[in-house]
Amino acid sequence: MNAHLRMVGFDGDDTLWRSEDYYREAQHAFERIVSGYVDLDDVHDRLYEVERRNIALFGYGVKGMTLSMIETAVAITDARISAADLRHIVDIGKSLLQHPVELLPGIREAVAEIARIHPVVLITKGDLFHQEAKVRESGLADLFRRIEIVSEKDEATYARLFAEFGLAPAEFAMIGNSLRSDIVPVLRLGGSGVHMPYPLTWAHEAQAELPAERTRMRSVTCAAELPAALRSL
């Protein structure tokens, strides 16, 4: 059983609450705007290429994505796009920052049940200001011992957090929808992971190579299965 576990981490976006749906809607709105200027099949790929290149400068989050949308729109329309339409793209970003925080089914009960057994922490990636707003609005903040908003979820980040928490990696399990950000780095360090896939995954998060040895990993299809998955680790 899991007597070795001393702390459980939860991801935020698409683990506790919906997020990727809103990004997809924003991308469709963006594609509708530029389709007034150019007839291209690969608008989505071109935007992703600009976003990917800008991540080193902007980091993750809505504001950087909005600036990448503006850059992409100017480039693919050969600067023919109107100022009014570029302003509409700013508004896409603004509405994305204000979307309601909608918890995934059963997640509140699952977090509460797990929090009765282990201290739980929230480890989420992206824009500090926007993530804080979502945590506040989620109504879940009180369940978490600590809330860590980080710029990247890689092995170095998890190792730093384990040191701050005073934990050995084997004492920690991470729950999340992203193999790349939530599962693989924690398994590599010697911790455990419970993967709860979300129906939509951003291309960037889908890039991950699982280690061959997966005895410390479980997969679930919904939040209700999380407590049992943790017990089985």
Add this chain to the structure above:
Amino acid sequence: MNAHLRMVGFDGDDTLWRSEDYYREAQHAFERIVSGYVDLDDVHDRLYEVERRNIALFGYGVKGMTLSMIETAVAITDARISAADLRHIVDIGKSLLQHPVELLPGIREAVAEIARIHPVVLITKGDLFHQEAKVRESGLADLFRRIEIVSEKDEATYARLFAEFGLAPAEFAMIGNSLRSDIVPVLRLGGSGVHMPYPLTWAHEAQAELPAERTRMRSVTCAAELPAALRSL
């Protein structure tokens, strides 16, 4: 003397390294672009008004400021500004994110001297990704016990940090250039503050009301005076 002090905090922007200079340059570049369309005396005020309104949504930092510049440029040109010029505004933001980290005179020596006596922490506000990049590039990261990047520096934030650090407010002194963000909230909580003004101050940070009782506050004109100011507290 300061036997009661158990930790000293430093602000980042315009305390450890230059920042406001680069924002001013960016604003001048913005004003040059819009001056090709309109002849207005109050471009700066209009931009500040949009920024101030957007802070509740964007938080602090370059990416939000760049989006506010685009919004302002479209508004004050009645949407006559070209896509190419709006793209130039995106580039202003990008170059602001890449400006070199230039330490203020004597700050490295002052931080090192204070770190030999007290644990020092860095408490900086703004965009997580950009602030982390500046901390890395500053070469000062190893001197700090902890690095806290927060979305707002108010009494609630300092109170949360004191709890995390296991400190009473009276055991903490904060060093920074902003009365509003570095000095007033810490004094109000019962801590100490050393104000080191920077020649340029963003209008937003200049808004502050000092408490009448200022026995726990010092002011210095340069970094070399910091160790003595702390000793005198």
